[in-house]
Structure formats: structure tokens, C-alpha cells
Amino acid sequence: MSPARRIRRTFFVFAMKIIKILLIILSVLATCSIWLGIILMVDRNRAEAYKSAIQKADSTMSPFIQSISLASYESVTMINRLNSMASINFVKDYPEERFSKKKEILKDVGEALRECSCAMSFDIYDADTRILSRIYLDKDGAAKVEETKESGLVRDMFIRGSLLNEGEIYMSRFYETADPLTGAKVNVISYVSPIRSREGKIIGLGGLTVPVNQFFSGFEKQSIPKGLFVVDNEGNYLWHSDKSRVLEILKKKDSSFFADFSKSYPDILGGRGELRIWDGALNDYLEVRPVHPAFEVIVDGVSRKINAQETPNANKVWFIGYEE
Numbered sequence: 400m401s402p403a404r405r406i407r408r409t410f411f412v413f414a415m416k417i418i419k420i421l422l423i424i425l426s427v428l429a430t431c432s433i434w435l436g437i438i439l440m441v442d443r444n445r446a447e448a449y450k451s452a453i454q455k456a457d458s459t460m461s462p463f464i465q466s467i468s469l470a471s472y473e474s475v476t477m478i479n480r481l482n483s484m485a486s487i488n489f490v491k492d493y494p495e496e497r498f499s500k501k502k503e504i505l506k507d508v509g510e511a512l513r514e515c516s517c518a519m520s521f522d523i524y525d526a527d528t529r530i531l532s533r534i535y536l537d538k539d540g541a542a543k544v545e546e547t548k549e550s551g552l553v554r555d556m557f558i559r560g561s562l563l564n565e566g567e568i569y570m571s572r573f574y575e576t577a578d579p580l581t582g583a584k585v586n587v588i589s590y591v592s593p594i595r596s597r598e599g600k601i602i603g604l605g606g607l608t609v610p611v612n613q614f615f616s617g618f619e620k621q622s623i624p625k626g627l628f629v630v631d632n633e634g635n636y637l638w639h640s641d642k643s644r645v646l647e648i649l650k651k652k653d654s655s656f657f658a659d660f661s662k663s664y665p666d667i668l669g670g671r672g673e674l675r676i677w678d679g680a681l682n683d684y685l686e687v688r689p690v691h692p693a694f695e696v697i698v699d700g701v702s703r704k705i706n707a708q709e710t711p712n713a714n715k716v717w718f719i720g721y722e723e
Contacts, residue, residue, distance in 0.1 A: 456686035466617030468696035470517045475705050477515045478590040482605035486594050508534045509542025517613040524604040535579040560593045561601045570693040572711040586611040626722040631713040687720035
């Protein structure tokens with residue numbers, strides 16, 4: 400074989416090897432491109448699915464959050480109004496006549512309570528006599544007053560209320576009390592504000608008592624999603640589709656919440672802003688949203704501030720959620 404033919408043959412073999420290498424590279428690049436496209440498509444589908452799930456959950460939970468917000472906002476608005484009434488009548492002739500204006504208080508408070516669907520009673524605490532006057536509506540809608548000596552709970556509220564400035568509110572922890580109309584035990588929360596003399600001294604306390612279930616009165620009008628719950632910042636169920644789980648602490652029982660969400664309860668109560676939480680035990684997602692009943696609520700799509708400057712840890716934030 401001549402040198403020229405040998406060179407051409409060598410060049411041809413070399414060229415074929417280069418072509419094969421290029422084809423392999425192109426094949427690898429094509430395969431990578433296909434896989435990259437698939438990965439991007441999957442990620443895009445996941446992102447779209449996540450966005451769709453968030454939007455659906457926001458829409459689903461909106462009426463439930465609205466129910467809580469309305470009760471909070473109505474209660475705070477009413478306690479400010481009632482305390483203003485009580486202050487005028489209570490302070491006018493203080494200390495000589497004290498409750499000489501009781502008829503006027505009853506009339507004014509009765510009219511206000513008839514407008515407030517969420518309140519059980521308006522309570523006036525006299526710091527001097529240590530008497531608690533509970534004003535409520537009887538079955539005919541007439542204002543009645545029931546007087547009792549202070550309890551340790553009332554005294555504790557007075558101490559907390561005495562630390563507040565003008566216009567500030569204390570939102571109490573939930574507790575159990577007797578319904579003045581029926582005598583039945585009711586789980587309630589009180590919104591409390593101080594009553595001051597003309598010299599600025601705290602001489603009493605005004606408190607609006609709200610049954611806990613009033614925060615959730617609008618729930619039954621909605622289609623309840625699977626496993627809907629409202630839990631406070633300490634893991635106590637305030638509302639649950641299974642009524643036996645509500646406020647188990649008042650029955651001296653441990654809350655079921657920690658067993659129900661054994662994998663995800665730190666994320667739910669952590670307040671880190673998660674919207675969608677994976678629960679390994681349930682093998683499912685939870686849609687969770689925070690609600691701030693003592694500081695800020697959403698009413699008709701508008702954020703409204705609440706001037707509750709003192710509140711137990713349990714009421715700083717509630718969480719509403721359901722199983723997706």
C-alpha cells in the first residue's frame with residue numbers, strides 16, 4: 400500500500416472515530432436535554448399544584464377565619480363601648496354614690512348587649528367593695544344584674560387590667576363559668592379593660608364575657624373540610640369536628656392534638672409561617688393558617704388592629720387547619 404493511501408486510510412479511521420465520539424456526545428446531550436425537560440416539567444407541575452392547593456385552601460378557610468375574626472372584632476368594639484358607658488355612670492359621683500346610677504347602666508348595657516350576638520354578659524368589678532356585677536339578658540331580652548363576691552380569677556384579671564393604659568384591653572385565657580341565664584357550665588374568654596376615676600385611679604374593671612364557641616358560630620353554615628380544627632398556641636383544641644376533643648384541659652385531660660399530629664405538631668405550633676405542612680404519620684398534607692384573635696383580624700378582607708396589650712401565650716396566635 401502506497402504512503403498516500405495509508406495516510407488517507409488513517410485519516411478516514413480517525414475521522415470515523417471523531418464522528419462516533421460526536422454522535423455519542425450528541426446522544427448524551429439529547430438524553431440530558433430530555434431528562435432536564437422532564438425534570439423542569441415535573442417541577443413546574445409541582446409548583447402549579449402547590450400554588451393551586453394554596454389558593455384552594457385559602458378559599459376553603461376564608462369563611463372560617465372570617466367567623467373567628469368577626470367575633471373578636473365585635474367583642475373588642477363592644478367592650479370599648481360598654482366600658483365607656485360604665486365609666487360615665489360609675490365615675491360620675493364616685494365615691495359617694497357608687498352604683499346609684501345602676502338603672503342607667505342596666506338600660507344602656509342592655510341595649511348594647513341586644514346588639515352583640517356573641518356576648519354572654521358584661522361584668523363590672525368594683526375594686527373597693529370587691530363585688531362583681533354581672534349584667535346579662537334574660538329570656539325576654541331584659542337586662543338583669545347578678546352580684547357576687549370576687550373570685551381569685553376576677554382578682555387576677557383586675558391585677559392584669561390595672562397594668563393597662565387608656566383604651567388597652569386584656570384578653571383572658573379561656574376558663575369555665577356558669578351561664579347566668581341557665582346555670583350551665585360554659586367555656587368562655589373575657590375581654591377586660593380598666594375603669595378609672597376622674598383623677599386617673601383604677602377603681603374598677605369592665606369585662607365582656609364571650610363563650611368560646613361564639614368564635615366558631617359561623618362554622619356550621621359552611622361545608623366542613625376533613626379534620627378541620629382550631630388549636631391555640633399551647634396545643635389545646637378550641638374547635639374540632641370531633642366535639643369530645645375541645646378544651647380537654649378543662650376536663651383535666653391531655654390534649655389529643657399532640658397524638659393526632661405526632662410528626663407535624665412542632666411545625667404547626669412553631670408559627671414559622673408554613674402554609675402547607677407534610678405529616679408523615681398521616682402520609683398527607685395539612686393546610687394550616689395562623690389567626691391572631693388578640694392583635695389583628697381580617698374582616699371583610701380588611702386587616703383590623705386590636706389593641707389587646709396583655710394576653711396569655713395561648714391567645715397570641717391560633718392555628719386553623721385541615722387534612723388536604
